[in-house]
Amino acid sequence: HRSPGIFSILKQIELARSIEYDWLYLGYWIKDCQKMSYKSCFRPLEAFHPEANTWITVD
Template sequence: MPAPKIIEFFGEPWGGVTRFIEFWLADQLIGVAVTDQLEYGLSAVYTFFDPEIAERAPGVFAILTQIELARRLALPYLYLGYWIRDCQKMAYKTRFQPIEAWNGLDWQILLHQKKPPLKKEPPQSPL
C-alpha cells in the first residue's frame, strides 16, 4: 500500500473520483495505476511498478487495463497525460491509437506516422 502522504497527494479532489488500480503477481503487489474517473473518461494520473518486472511492460499493461475499465464504464476517453512530441520517454503514448492532442486551441487527431518500408534491392540478373 502506498505511503499515506502519497495517497493524500494523489487523492486530492481533482474533479473526479480517484482510483488506485492495483496489479498483483501471485501475492506480491507489483504496480499501481492512479486513475481519475471524470465525466467523459479516465485520466491516467501516474503509474508506478516494481522495477524488477520492467521487462514485462507493466506500463503498457496498465494502459490496456485502463482502456478496458473505460469501456466497462461506458466512458469514451482515456487521457494519457502530458505529451511532448520530441521526448523519447513519452513516445509510447503514440502507440495507442487513435490519439488526440491539444494544439492550444482544440483537440486534433494525430495520425500515426509509420516508418517507410525498407527498400528491397532488385534481384541480381543471373546473366
C-alpha cells in the first residue's frame, strides 16, 4: 500500500522522464517531520548547506 505522497512522487518522476528532465525537485523536506519522511525513500537525496552555500548528499 502506497501513501498519497509516494504516489504523487512516482507520478512526478513519470512526467519528468517523459519530458526528459535531468532531475526532479521534491520540495522542501524536514528531517524530523514524520509526515515528510516518505521523501527520504528517494535517492539521491540532497540538502542545501547554507554555511557552505552548496548542496550536499544526505545518507
